[in-house]
Amino acid sequence: MIIIAKIVQKEIIEYTEFCRLFVYICKVSSRNDITMKKILNEQLYITDSNPIKARHYDYACFTYPWHFHKEFELLYAEHGGGDCLVGDNIIRYSNEHLFLFGPELPHCIHNDKKDKNGNLLRVNGSIIQFEKDFMQYSFSHYLQFSQINRLLQEAERGILFSLKKRPAIQEMLISLPQTEGVKQIILFIELLHELSTVHTRTLVASPNYYKNPSVFKNNKIEKVLTYLNKQYTHPITLEEVSSFAAMNPTAFCRFFKESTGKTFKQYILEMRIGYACKLLMNSRLSITDVSMECGFESIVHFNRSFKRFTGLTPTLYKNKTI
Numbered sequence: 010m011i012i013i014a015k016i017v018q019k020e021i022i023e024y025t026e027f028c029r030l031f032v033y034i035c036k037v038s039s040r041n042d043i044t045m046k047k048i049l050n051e052q053l054y055i056t057d058s059n060p061i062k063a064r065h066y067d068y069a070c071f072t073y074p075w076h077f078h079k080e081f082e083l084l085y086a087e088h089g090g091g092d093c094l095v096g097d098n099i100i101r102y103s104n105e106h107l108f109l110f111g112p113e114l115p116h117c118i119h120n121d122k123k124d125k126n127g128n129l130l131r132v133n134g135s136i137i138q139f140e141k142d143f144m145q146y147s148f149s150h151y152l153q154f155s156q157i158n159r160l161l162q163e164a165e166r167g168i169l170f171s172l173k174k175r176p177a178i179q180e181m182l183i184s185l186p187q188t189e190g191v192k193q194i195i196l197f198i199e200l201l202h203e204l205s206t207v208h209t210r211t212l213v214a215s216p217n218y219y220k221n222p223s224v225f226k227n228n229k230i231e232k233v234l235t236y237l238n239k240q241y242t243h244p245i246t247l248e249e250v251s252s253f254a255a256m257n258p259t260a261f262c263r264f265f266k267e268s269t270g271k272t273f274k275q276y277i278l279e280m281r282i283g284y285a286c287k288l289l290m291n292s293r294l295s296i297t298d299v300s301m302e303c304g305f306e307s308i309v310h311f312n313r314s315f316k317r318f319t320g321l322t323p324t325l326y327k328n329k330t331i
Contacts, residue, residue, distance in 0.1 A: 089132025
């Protein structure tokens with residue numbers, strides 16, 4: 010009877026968590042400012058010359074939709090708080106909290122926009138993104154990096170750290186965007202080491218969560234996606250990609266849909282929208298220039314597609330991040 014009771018209790022807890030997650034998604038999806046009915050493949054463009062991209066941010070609110078990317082990401086909230094959806098779970102964060110997201114792990118972060126007195130709030134801190142293959146051989150083979158390797162493996166579920174009692178780590182997160190070259194690499198490895206020693210970290214997604222937005226086992230689809238990731242901002246036709254895959258267009262469309270769960274056209278469009286979100290947040294380009302940079306045929310097509318995927322016009326999206 011005790012065993013049965015424990016099983017029932019576990020099922021009730023899991024069902025309760027599912028309901029909480031479902032209600033949260035419905036709540037967020039129904040807002041006018043953000044929609045999560047689409048998942049975007051964000052393109053970060055970390056260059057071959059530097060495997061790390063680090064910057065400070067200061068937003069009125071997070072506006073980037075439900076998304077994933079192939080790189081690791083550290084997101085430090087020095088000031089600000091709210092909810093973060095990671096994989097199949099939701100977690101609350103506040104001042105001096107840090108997230109570590111693994112590659113291809115879907116996530117979406119929201120911040121509180123007003124305090125209890127109705128005063129407007131902002132969120133600021135640092136964002137550090139780095140290649141998933143960064144020092145992969147060293148981390149996985151050398152004993153000195155065993156703790157860092159374990160940390161990065163845990164990041165597949167997303168990790169939340171409270172840094173209120175770790176001022177040294179906070180200082181590294183603040184300083185890293187301002188360093189360059191070898192000094193930045195050294196500081197970053199020190200940061201990973203310090204994080205690996207924080208034992209009171211919280212794994213966000215459930216142990217049973219399987220991230221599967223773009224995990225493909227077929228070598229042919231991997232080659233096609235690599236090609237698309239490099240060419241999607243340029244005019245690209247179905248015939249061109251079909252030829253690259255050595256398939257006729259009809260067979261390629263069926264193969265692509267079965268492998269990715271998306272049509273070829275939808276995949277390209279989502280990558281372009283993801284890139285547009287990044288440009289709108291982090292550049293001074295006009296809406297027209299962003300449209301052209303992302304490969305859209307016209308500003309009308311861009312505006313319509315952007316609103317359909319994010320729930321906002323490009324102009325409103327850009328204004329919300331200022």
